[in-house]
Amino acid sequence: MTIQKILLGFEPRPENLLSALHAINQQFGYISKANCYHVAEYFEMAPPKIYGIITGSEVLRDKPAADLEIQVCDSSFCKSKGSDQIVKEVENLLSIKANYPTSKFNLKTISCLGKCQEGPIMVVNGVIYEKVNPAMVDDILKNYL
Amino acid sequence: MLEITIDKKKYQADPNQSVLDLLRANSIDVPYLCDHENYADFCQKDSSGTGMSVCRLCLVKHRNQSEKKFTISTSCNLYPCPGLEVISQDQELARLRKINLELLFADHAGLCAFCYKNMDCELQSLAFKYDIDEFKFVPAAYEVTADEELELLYEKMSRRVIDIKNSSIARDSLKCIKCRRCEMVCRNIQTVDSYSKSHKAIRSNVSTEYLTPLECTYCGQCSSVCPTAAIVEKSNIADFQNAVNDPNKKVIVQTAPSVRVSLGEEFSMLPGTIVTKKMIQGLRQCGADLIFDTNLSADLTIMEEATELIERINKKNKPLPMFTSCCPAWVLFVEQHYPEFIRHISSCRSPQMMMGSLIKSYYAQKIELDPKDIFSVSIMPCVCKKYEAARGEFQKPNYREVDCSLTTRELGKLMRLKKIRFSELEDSKFDPALGMGTSAGAMFGSSGGVTEAALRTAYYFITGDNPENLAFEQVRGLSGLRNSKVKIADLELRVKVVHGLGHARAILEQLKKGQCDFDFLEVMACPGGCIGGGGQPIPTSPKIRQARAKAIYSQDDTMKLRLSHENPLIKKIYKEFLTQPGSRKAEKYLHTHYYPYHYRHKSKD
Known part of the structure; x- marks a missing residue:
């Protein structure tokens, strides 16, 4: 079209x-x-x-999507459960910086997805991961790299 | 009309005007950075409030009759209602304004010491006024570790957008405080719409689409309303000083008609003070070898333009109505947005380029100097003249017709750099070779002046006599659109005078539909014509524009020579060099061509 x-x-x-x-x-x-x-x-x-x-807009994009799109919720609940640590872990593993997209990786902090019970929430290429802790990040990302 | 109380005094208020407008009209001091006096004349404040109440500095306390407690809110979107009571100054308000100002400063670059607009900045002067000495919202150097500081710097710099691709306007998003005045001016007054707010929250920015380099009409109104140095004219001061220091170059300066009525403001004189003689002496002290008057080439423009107009009416070789071509931003506007009307623009060059061409051809021949060794500088009230001087048509194989163009603001800055005491300067005169203009040329500075001067000379060309009443009052004034009919012998000439590109767009849209009720259209891109130009001293408000216009017309009343065709120098130049208006040689040196604009950056994906 x-x-x-x-x-x-x-x-x-x-x-x-x-x-x-x-x-x-x-x-x-x-x-x-x-x-x-x-x-x-x-x-x-x-x-x-x-x-x-x-x-x-959060949904509309002005650049093509990166190969790996990672979103981590940083609303208050997820933050209190330690989403900061997850962001840092991803940053260290991929040696990127949150909210500064490169052509390969795009790590973005987003607002609440309404799944606070299952927090912290991490979304990788549209797949939602619940109750993530920093130790799990390596395993999750391995599936995509 | 309503009666409202401000600081226990009664005032008559218009319910359609905001409280801030009322405060300003009664010269009650309230700080503001996002509103601007220029808006009031030209645009309706839309209910969505673009560019409104962004700076949060114009806070006032107010209450209705029924209320007991005072509420604090911004006055720019507060509208009078019966029995409104307003407090404009008190300690709490001052404290709140200070906090908001500090917040603006926290987002600002904080690089005042080596900023282009240092000591000339609206934000800085407010900071002085509100006594901001510590930055509570910016971590002090001892509070952060080196890593954190680096991170903060990275965060700040990675969002920075610098745009110096064009020859007129330089932008630096680091210094932007997101007041969005530029957006407001560009959208509502000029209707060019080249800025918009983009991104969100901490990343928010005022930018062009996809952060492309700016490609607009370069009228420079954004640079004249910007409260910081986020949008400034691209400075040519260094070029000028290099040329002055070069012993092989002869620096020849031309000064525009509207610079002499506004330059005084740079040295805290009253608006509308005529400082021609002091300006010339100041320029000599800055190192200029010869100083010529653009009024002369304005007279030449009139001679050529009047001839062309009569030719268009009689021979019908080119389409009517004819548009003036003195304003480069207007020419560029037509080339960009209405290329179908390019043939309507008069082929005459603007006075700046005519003078540039004369200096490097007629005058260079006369003093037997290679055009390469002449450095031609123009002092203009305009930012777009920089673009015009750099246009491809005016580049000769080994020299440029006008080497650089300085704005009024830059000239003021240059004189301050040279530590010239402006008010104590002696009087001096233009150099006689190309330094005598008539008051017809001087009127180019104000909207309507070109038409008036052209009518005087056209009258002479058609009838052979000078008009009895030289002042065509009907084309004067500062309203956005003026229509008039002038009878010359058996010819009735319908003229239209417009300033502000928004009004010009409305007329071109009408013309597109086939509604044409005029033969001659004068457009100045900036509100008020050159006296409100993008390169004029800051601030420029309707009142200041009026004072400048008055000064321009007062010159017309006092000068002896009031007709372009009676200027002895013009007669001499035609006799020695150009033969007659509209001749082959005049075509070569005083006329130009226009082409549909090709966007360089926008076409790339």
């Missing part, structure tokens, strides 16, 4: 912008600069504004 076809599914009204962006994000995995210009032209909005919306 091309970008034009996706856009034609929406009427060019401001209230449809977010759903259009979600559809593009789902199709391509992220919203590229060229696609941003297409959207801007279709909705008659300025490209910087659309970039602002993309970067303001």
Whole structure:
């Protein structure tokens, strides 16, 4: 499905912008600069504004996904259960820094997923791991490397 | 109109104007960094409140009639209601404002000592005023370990976006306090919309899309409203000083009509003080060899433009209506957004480039000097003139027609660097070779001036007589859009004068639909014309613009020469060099071409 076809599914009204962006994000995995210009032209909005919306969202991406997408919840409950330690462990194992994505790894701290009972929560490439402790991190990541 | 109480005094308030506007109108001192006086004239404050109540400095205490306790909130989105009681100054408010200011400073770079805008910065002056001496929200050096400090630095620097790709505007996100004034000006006044808030929370930033280098019309309004040095003009002071220190180069300076009415503000003079003579002496002390007047080339522009207009009407060789071409930001705006109207723009160069071309051809021949050995500097009220001087059309194989362009702010900075005491300078005059302009040229500084000057000369060209009443009052003023009809012999000329790109866009949209009710359109990209230009001293508010415009028109009343075609130097130049307006030679040296704009950075994915 091309970008034009996706856009034609929406009427060019401001209230449809977010759903259009979600559809593009789902199709391509992220919203590229060229696609941003297409959207801007279709909705008659300025490209910087659309970039602002993309970067303001947790779901929409402005860069292609990394090979390994790791998310660790750092809301209060998971934090009290020691999600900080998990973040540090991942950082040490992959020698990356949280919230500074590289092309290979992307470690992101996210807000609550509503699974506080099972915390701390770690998500690796869309798979949710519950009750993670720092010792488990190595084993989990081994499946993906 | 409502009656509200501010600090136990009664004031008449307009319910559609915020309390901050009222406080400002009555010159009650309230700090603010995200609101700006320029907004009021030009844009409706939208209910979503973009760019509003971001800085949290304009806090006031207020209560309704029915309430007993005072509430504290920002005054910029507080609207008057009957019986409102406001307290604008007290100890608690001062404490809260100080805390908010410290928070802004904590996010700010804190590199004042070697900042471009040091001692010239709105945030810094507020910090002085509120006596901020310690930074409670920034860990002191002894509180953090070396590793933590490194991490903090990494955190800060990894988010930094520096953009110095274009020749006009330099941006550094590290110094940004996210007040979003630039966004507001760019979106609502200029409708170019090249900035937006991006990312969230600690990473939030005001940036272009996908952090691409800025590619806009470079009008520079963002740099004139920025309270810090996050957006500044790209400085050419070093280029100027290098040329001055180079013994082989002859430094020739030209000064724009609107610089002389605003430069005084850089040295805390009243807005609208005419400082032509002191400015010339100051420039000589800065090391300029010769100083010429851009008013002269403004006169030349008028001669060429009036000729072109009459040609367009009579010969119909090019489409009507004709647009003026003195404002490079406007020309760039058409090239970028409305390339179908490029043929409507007058082919005349702007006064800056005409003077640059004259200096490196006519004058260089006259004094028998290689154009390479001349360093031509223009002092302009404009940031976009830097872009114009760097345009491809004005690059000759081994020299540039204008080597560098300084803004009014830069000139003030340069003079302060040289420790020149401006108010004590002696009077001096322009160099006679290319240094005499008429008041018609001087009016280029204000919106409507080009039209007025062109009408005077067009009148002469058509009828052979000068108009009886030289002042065309109907095109003057500072309202955004002015229409007027002028009868010259049996020809009725419909002129439109516009300033601010937002108004210009509205007219071009109408033109696109085929509604055309004018023959001549003057556009200045900045509000108020060059007197409100992007390179003018900060602050620029409607009141200050009015004072500057008044000074410009007062020159017109006092000067003897008020018609471009009567300027003896213009006659001499045409006799010796250009033969006549619109001739082959004039075409070569005074005219240019325009092309649809090709976005360099945006096309790359």
